[in-house]
Amino acid sequence: MIQELYDVQQKAGATFESVADVTIPVSFGNDTTAIQAARQGVALVDLSHWGLLKISGDDRLRYLHNQSTNDFQKLKPGQGCDTVFVTSTARTIDLATAYVTEDSVFLLVSPNRRQQLIEWLDRYIFPMDQVELKDVSHESATFSLLGPGSEALLQQLSDEVLIEDAYASHQELMLNGLKVRVAVGNGLALPGYTLIVSASHAARLWQVLTEAGGMPMGDRIWEQLRIQQGRPVPDRELTEDYNPLEVGLWQTISFDKGCYIGQETIARLNTYKGVKQQLWGVRLKAPVEPGTVVMVGEEKVGKLTSLTETDQGLFGLAYIRTKAGGKGLNVQIADVEGEIVDVPFLTHDYPA
Missing domain, CATH: 2.40.30.110 (Aminomethyltransferase beta-barrel domains)
Structure with a gap:
């Protein structure tokens, strides 16, 4: 089903690279135009090669609360946050975005940390925990809208009230007849949204978004933007050499949530200003x-x-x-x- 998306993108001029088991559109031959769209209009990026993990079960919020740096216990359905998964000594594994729904939590994770995080999270599920993990990366497609024109583009496609301004707040909307989870924020310090859709509707949604004015942007320009913006990624800025405070991800850390993996080290660094x-x-x-x-x-x-x-x-x-x-x-x-x-x-x- 995702192959249909690649076919549509290829007809629009996309060139691809394959890394491990994923295909990435690296450019649409319009790099200069695409970055201008992100700054002044709206650019559309395919993040379907990223990982999407689903955590369900009655203990899902308590479990994630204990595994990462942000406060999950206070989150309600329709809310979300960025959070960092760290080792027991607070060394960084990945920066993820969580979206809380009525019956589950979706985690958008870096493409090269998907399998590692599934295995790492599974290690900390104990027999009494009512928690289920599932990798739904291949069942969904994830797109990102970048730029000041993002909200206007969505309003063209939906008669429903758009979600609140709070970062990572989200809801399911019908966009031109397609059910799409739309979330505030796009992983960069730019205005925009993250869109998650069933893989079977990915190609059609891409066409709808481009016809509405979204300028396709390849991964090469997204990489340029993420460096200019300062978003860290695994194996570059997120490694076992650094902790989240050194990275500058203060906004992802709750200092009053209580115990979690790596909490003692992070609390000590904060208390004694030890960065x-x-x-x-x-x-x-x-x-x-x-x-x-x-x-x-x-x-x-x-x-x-x-x-x-x-x-x-x-x-x-x-x-x-x-x-x-x-x-x-x-x-x-x-x-x-x-x-x-x-x-x-x-x-x-x-x-x-």
């Missing part, structure tokens, strides 16, 4: 290989994790030692000069 390094943006004057050490004079102060070429020059993400400084710091990576800058997706301040 030793932080993730920042960095403007560069020439290409540098991710993984290269960041220097200030003769001192090693961090590491470059991601790099992209933008219409405004080269831009990367880098961890920088807190004592070395932050925004405005001039650095050298290999033999290239750079400047540390803010990125909108992340925060660096301890909560008041």
